[in-house]
Amino acid sequence: MIEQAILEITAELSEARNIVIVPHKGPDGDAIGSSLGLMHFLKNKGHQVDVIAPNEYPKFLKWLPGNEEVMIYEKDKENADKLISDADIVFALDFNHLNRSGDMQDILTASQAVFIMIDHHREPSDFANYTYSDAEMSSTCEMVYHFINKLRAVEKITPEIATCLYAGIMTDTGSFRFSATSSETHRVIAKLIDKGAVNHEIHNNIFDTFNESRLQLLGTALQNLRVKHNYKTAYITLSQEELDKHNFQKGDTEGFVNYGLAIEDVIFALIFIENKQEGIIKISFRSKGDFNVNEFARAHFEGGGHNNAAGGKSELSMEDTITKLNNILPDYKELQG
Ligand code: 5GP
Ligand code: MN
Secondary structure: OOHHHHHHHHHHOOOOOEEEEEEOOOOOHHHHHHHHHHHHHHHHOOOEEEEEEOOOOOHHHOOOOOHHHOEEHHHOHHHHHHHHHHOOEEEEEOOOOHHHHHHHHHHHHHOOOEEEEEEOOOOOOOOOOEEEEOOOOOOHHHHHHHHHHHOOOHHHOOHHHHHHHHHHHHHHOOOOOOOOOOHHHHHHHHHHHHOOOOHHHHHHHHHOOOOHHHHHHHHHHHHOOEEEHHHOEEEEEEOHHHHHHOOOOOOOOOOHHHHHHHOOOOOEEEEEEEEOOOOEEEEEEEEOOOOOHHHHHHHHOOOEEOOOEEEEEEOOOHHHHHHHHHHHHHHOHHHOO
16 A cells, blocks of 8 residues: 555544444354454544454354444344445455445445455455555454554554454464565564454464354265266365254354365365355365465356355255366366376
8 A cells, every 4th residue: 555545544443433343244253353353443442443354254253352342234224224335445355255244335336435345355446535455464453463563553552453463464374374474474473462462362262162053064064975086076066954953053153164285285275155045056265375266256156265265155055066067177287297
């Protein structure tokens, strides 16, 4: 983000404003962590700040400081629309196209507020007045730290802010192991610990709060794992019936897709999760190295994301979706040999 933009944003924030913060639909740890971290920072500066998430998010994020203040657009549309209409500034966090805001897209498109995007997805669209986009970054939470630093306000980072940002960096980097984790990411993490993020507690609150049925659902997912060694690919399926049997709650399948990558030589992992209510199969894609799942998801499954982590969907049955995958894989020479 150029110095001129920072000066202009500093001026925008120099008096009390009505600010709305929006993460992407299906918010993950990075989306909620960055939204709440920024919310605390801006509230402490004296602004009126509301975080409006397009829809619900997993229970393992619901302990984050400030969580009780998050408004869910799908549940509270009227109040949310009013807040958006009254907003002077809208921060769009962790997404690159307004269509990633789900049902909020229309009201956001109509809004006259100053839009500030902070995001690390490739190919940002230009809906924002100020776009801080960097696809090399580990996470939007890391970028919010850099944003606060650019505003020369690192000393204003409280333990609440540090906790939210730490949680999002940790989840988006797979606990600091994905390739986007840089030495700078670790320096930011070190600063956040200095500012009061208690790392072992954050890890415990996010990863070690399974109930039995969630762990048993993981068992079913691993039973369903199929490996296609000649394409260095592994995939998992979960039908609606299997989800129901294990009392599926939002977020219960988080991280399951990564197990495929734990198999030697596998560089491409997928999970297909049936959603009967929406009439789709929701798909997550993960890869190691140069195999680009963002392009794969865009080309075949109406999705996108990052080079090594993307999502998409299929409107075919589970069986036909798997057949489609099997027909596509031979086109990718980089998965062979
Ligand atoms: P996940 O597999 O964890 O749901 O998503 C992985 C990454 O892909 C995230 O960065 C997420 O924002 C992105 N993503 C997930 N689903 C979709 C989708 O349907 N469309 C696009 N464009 N990106 C997605
Ligand atoms: Mn992210």
